[in-house]
Amino acid sequence: MSWNRVAVVGGGLIRFGELFDQSYEQMAHGAFAAAVSSVDKGFDPHQVEAAIVATQRGTLWGQEGIGGNTVPSAIGLAGVPCTRVENACPSGSDAFRIGAMVVASGVHDVVLVIGVEKMRDKSTDEGLLSRAASGHPIYNRAETAPVLFAPFATRHMHEFGTTREMLASVAVKNHHNGTLDPYAHFQSEITVDQVLASPPVCHPLHLLDCCPQTDGAAAVILVNAERAREFTDKPVWVAGFGVATDHPYLHEKSTFTGLPVTTLAAERAYQMAGVGPNQIDMAEVHDCFTITEILDIEDLGFIEKGKGGVASLEGETAIGGRIPVNPSGGLLSKGHPIGATGVAQITECYWQLRGEVGERQVELRHGNALQHNVGGRGSGVSVVNILTTNNP
Amino acid sequence: MSQSNTPGPGVVSPVGLLGIGAAVPSGRLSVSDVAAGWGQRAGSGALAVCGPDEDCLTLAWSAAGAALDAAGVEAHEVGALYWGTARPPMAEGPSHAFLLAAIGLGSDVGGLLAGGSVHAGLDALVAAWDAVAAGAVGVALVVASDALVPGPGTGAEKSTGAGAVALVVSGPTGAPARLVARATRVRPLLDRYRGDGQAGTGDPYDPRLYRERELLPSVTSAVDALADRPPPETRWSVPDPDGRLGKAVAAAVGAKAVSSEGVFAQIGDAGSAAGLLGLLGALGGPGTACVVGTGGGRSTAVVIEVSAPVPGQQRAAAAIGGGDAGTRSLNYPSVLRSRGQLVPLSDPVPMGVPPGSAAFVRGSEELLGLLGRKCDSCGTVCVPPSIHPVCMNCGSPGGDIVQVARRGRVQTFVVNHTMPPPFEAPLPLAVVDLDDGTRIMLQGMPEDAAALEIGDRVHLELRRYAIERGVPVYGFKVQRDVHPGSGPNGNGTNGSGASVALAGRESS
Secondary structure: OOOOOEEEEEEEEOOOEOOOOOOHHHHHHHHHHHHHHHOOOOOOHHHOOEEEEEOOOOOOOOOOOOOOOHHHHHOOOOOOOEEEEOOOOOHHHHHHHHHHHHHHHOOOOEEEEEEEEOOOOOOHHHHHHHHHOOOOOOOOOOOOHHHHOHHHHHHHHHHHOOOHHHHHHHHHHHHHHHHOOOOOOOOOOOOHHHHHHOOEEEEOEEHHHEOOOOEEEEEEEEEEHHHHHHOOOOOEEEEEEEEEEOOOOHHHOOOOOOOHHHHHHHHHHHHHHOOOHHHOOEEEOOOOEHHHHHHHHHHOOOOOOOOHHHHHHOOOOOOOOOOOEOOOOHHHHOOOOHHHHHHHHHHHHHHHHHOOOHHHOOOOOOOEEEEEEEEOOOOOEEEEEEEEOOOO | OHHHHOOOEOOEOOEEEEEEEEEOOOEEEEHHHHHHHOOOOOOOOEEEEOOOOOOHHHHHHHHHHHHHHHHOOOHHHOOEEEEEOOOOOOOOOOHHHHHHHHHOOOOOOEEEEEOOOOOHHHHHHHHHHHHHHOOOOOOEEEEEEEOOOEOOOOHHHHOEOOEEEEEEEEOOOOOOEEEEEEEEEEOOOOOOEOOOOOOOEEOOOOHHHHHHHHHHHHHHHHHHOOOOOOOOOOEEEOOOOOOOHHHHHHHHHOOOEEOOOOHHHHHOEOHHHHHHHHHHHHOOOOEEEEEEEEEOOEEEEEEEEEOOOOOOHHHHHHHHOOOOOOOEEOOHHHHHHHOOOOOOOOOOOOOOOOOOOHHHHHHHHHHHOOEEEEEOOOOOEEOOHHHOOOOOOOOOOOEEEEEOOOEEEEEEEEEEOOOOOOOOOOEEEEEEEEOOOOEEEEEEOHHHOOOOOOOOEEEEEEEEEEEEOOEEEEEEEEEEOOOOOOOOOOOOOOHHHHHHHHHHHHHO
């Protein structure tokens, strides 16, 4: 493949949470400013040649007017070419992939990728119901977000003996990691017993098996690899990416013990990067629910199919484990402002590969980090991006 | 002069009754709960009442399926649907067309919706009789159903039940029962009443006045108008709108054997369905039966000669007692809420897809008929057709619209505890592998929330999903088979399904 190599030279985010006092535009500005100030050798905002903005929620959530024109104005760059990307829960990671392709194509050398999402401007009930009633008027009725993943938990437990304790261990680990991440929505430890005793949300998932509704924004700066040293002596390179789609509705799924769409996206990313799952030092994966992380670590090839629950319970995915997963706290603890989620995961991978996250730093053996999202009506799309410190 | 307006025996030829089915909601409302709510001394008994996802249309669907199954008649053989209900789910609107589509009858099927009073069930039966006798319709499906909404605090609230009954009517030759004679008499008097724009039904008259000056004279006038007095051993179904008047009516018409006795005690007054539900006890073996119905100032008596048990009779009679699934208690506030009489201060959050939208227009037939698109290359059934212009398995654009199977097995499921109104929590949702290989995902029944398991045998039931922006929205829900192979539309005839289910539970 003939494409210009791409480097990440800056990344930043705002503290995720229920940001009732910040507008969409203020969040975008905060994330952009954080990314700009993170660039080692300084960065003039006007060096941005183009921007890709990821915002997933549209017509149902009060962001009807949000488009490619909203963010440049908010961050002081009106005039810059900018396009909004929407691709379900992987919107942010797909915006990153598209930004990388813009740089790789040679059309632009410096591209901003920014994800912004307002999740809490509408009431929980209204958000829930909107979710439960969009799409086909019957075939997805009553499908709130946990309905899209809980059926996999039921079947995974049935087939592999996965237990609620195993699911809970994912939440416990990610909440612990979140206490080490100053940007995380939640900053408190929880116990397995607390997860088990939390109110049922969507059997077999309980409240602490679920990510919160979180506002947030994150941004990264991509440049042509040949110009990376203008900005930093410690660039991180884009090694590969993959996107895959599947039939979106749950009744169209071929299996309920995994998400083949993740495996397909990962295969494409691994092939492009020339690495395999055993050469990944850490991963930021889509843990909207505890079961999702268990599916992810199996579908990404880190853990044998069916063993994800046991592996989680035994600490294989902890920061000091064999394959650290979601050291940032993940969606479960850091939060899931949809368009911002993937971009924030990229930021964590960037910081981890540069070795600058303190207590939650993972051991770097191969210099590769993987970022993953999956989503859509019923996991109809997945995106995997792989970053590396190894020279392109 | 009035006699010349009413066809009597000899004017209309006899017609045959091929099968019967019934449906009664599983919910029961204690009369004493209602009385206590109004500071009155306790009443007694329980009334069959709809849950939030049931109404007279879903009951009608269930009874119709059972009747067709019992009669061994396929939906495509039905020429017309005659549905009687005092309160159709849409005061103006396509109630009849919705029921027709949900039963799976063709778009060329005629018939009518009879309404206006609880006499509507017999109006529907008479209309079907005329059409079949005249040769205009070969096989008619008659459905009588009601789930009336009594006004809060009215006497009617302590007697209003719910139920549905369906009959398959065709030519008389070889039929196990024949409708042989009838008479109708009309008196312009109020009885149970709901004015235009009024939400609930009430009783305008003093009970004694109603009994003496309206009910008894009206019913006896219809019976007296029959050309031949039914023989003494006739089994009678008589109106019993409050659980006590039935005895008075029976005495007034000289009924010795009353098949409707005890029905009120089990389900209350099922409105338009009451008379035909009361008839069930008379269809179990040879003899003469007479059903008398009254309402809206009209009374009708129909004489039926039974020569053999009418298929479906036993199962339909059992439905009155709760059927396979049994009954469950519903508290008074939840019933008021289901009836739209207890409403929250805040407006419900509107759904994302309004019933008036083009998406509903596109989805209406596939929603009510539960349709799929069967690929003509690989045979995969994709549901719903509107979102599958090509086969999701092989990409072929060719295929036929088919009705998917109505029974299957649970592949996986969830129980949603966090549903905002209008949904009811806990709400199961299940991915089901239907017996024709189609995979589908639908809401389940709240009463199955605790027991549902992977591998369970289930069947699909038409239910009212919600009333959105004033419009009822219907669709299918998954219900767990209590006994594998049973269920409203399986009728126990699917013996192979039962053995498959048991084997499946053991292996999984």
